[in-house]
Amino acid sequence: MTAELQREVTLFTTHDGVARLTLNRPEQLNAFTVRMHAEVAQALTEVETDRRIRVLLITGAGRGFCAGQDLSERNVESGPLDLGANIEAYYNPLVRRLTALPVPVVCAVNGVAAGAGVNLALACDMVIARRSARFVQAFSAIGLVPDAGGTWSLPRAIGQARALGFVLGGEPLTADQAQAWGMIWKAVDDDQFDAEVDRLLVKLAAGPTKGLAAAKQAIRSASTATLSQQLDLERDLQRACGLTDDYREGVTAFKQRRPARFIGS
Ligand code: T3D
Numbered sequence: 367m368t369a370e371l372q373r374e375v376t377l378f379t380t381h382d383g384v385a386r387l388t389l390n391r392p393e394q395l396n397a398f399t400v401r402m403h404a405e406v407a408q409a410l411t412e413v414e415t416d417r418r419i420r421v422l423l424i425t426g427a428g429r430g431f432c433a434g435q436d437l438s439e440r441n442v443e444s445g446p447l448d449l450g451a452n453i454e455a456y457y458n459p460l461v462r463r464l465t466a467l468p469v470p471v472v473c474a475v476n477g478v479a480a481g482a483g484v485n486l487a488l489a490c491d492m493v494i495a496r497r498s499a500r501f502v503q504a505f506s507a508i509g510l511v512p513d514a515g516g517t518w519s520l521p522r523a524i525g526q527a528r529a530l531g532f533v534l535g536g537e538p539l540t541a542d543q544a545q546a547w548g549m550i551w552k553a554v555d556d557d558q559f560d561a562e563v564d565r566l567l568v569k570l571a572a573g574p575t576k577g578l579a580a581a582k583q584a585i586r587s588a589s590t591a592t593l594s595q596q597l598d599l600e601r602d603l604q605r606a607c608g609l610t611d612d613y614r615e616g617v618t619a620f621k622q623r624r625p626a627r628f629i630g631s
Pocket of ligand 1: 393394395397433434435436437438440449452453478479480481482483502504505508510513
């Protein structure tokens, strides 16, 4: 079944277990507006509640992925702005919800990512980028601190020295460099990009969804847990995974020497 929502600044479709969310303000390189946050939030609600969805893709329309906050919404001429209120209302819930989704989230970085656009990508589970894409921690150019979880995810992904150089220097990072540093999963040749993303989505949508969600939860918790806490978490998650239909199917398929047919439960 295909359900398509034509929205104002995003596209959202679901088909064969794959939900595709496209940021769709190509003229502004898909910069975030209040409207875009609302539409993204609505899409996340669908992913959270529709059990047929087994993987979420986030990508951008046109030549950019996302240029972060739309600066035309910031009327700095009229006096001081409370940006913290905006972070609290929009970016923090976005990152919290994305990282907690019970399905894998793939981010296909189709072009330049800047500011919160980079950090949105880093909040996803697997980031795959066009080789021509670039990443810019644009905050230093306008006197801001990285947000949308960037100060948390960057040093963990690439180390403190690189995170500081990337953020304070403000220079763009190529997709190849981002892959070499472990900031993203993979850089892919531009002409292979769409096919590679589709292959990944098909594979994840046919995967043991609860097991994948448990693995994501465990890996995400690791950087703030002790080994002992992590061992306990693995025990609890493995107990839950061991009760799933997909575990039974996986073992049965292995014994019968055939591909597993996972149903996501
Ligand atoms: O405010 C809060 O709530 C706090 C939260 C902040 C989160 C943040 O993300 S702050 C950081 C905001 N983002 C930026 O500062 C990035 C600004 N953009 C750029 O640095 C560059 O545009 C890029 C490096 C992303 C791409 O450069 P380039 O040369 O490929 O494209 P361009 O020509 O600069 O941009 C193309 C168009 O997109 C252009 O519009 P025009 O002139 O064709 O009508 C440009 O104005 C527009 N655009 C790009 N980024 C933004 C934007 N419009 C509004 N807001 C943007 N962030």
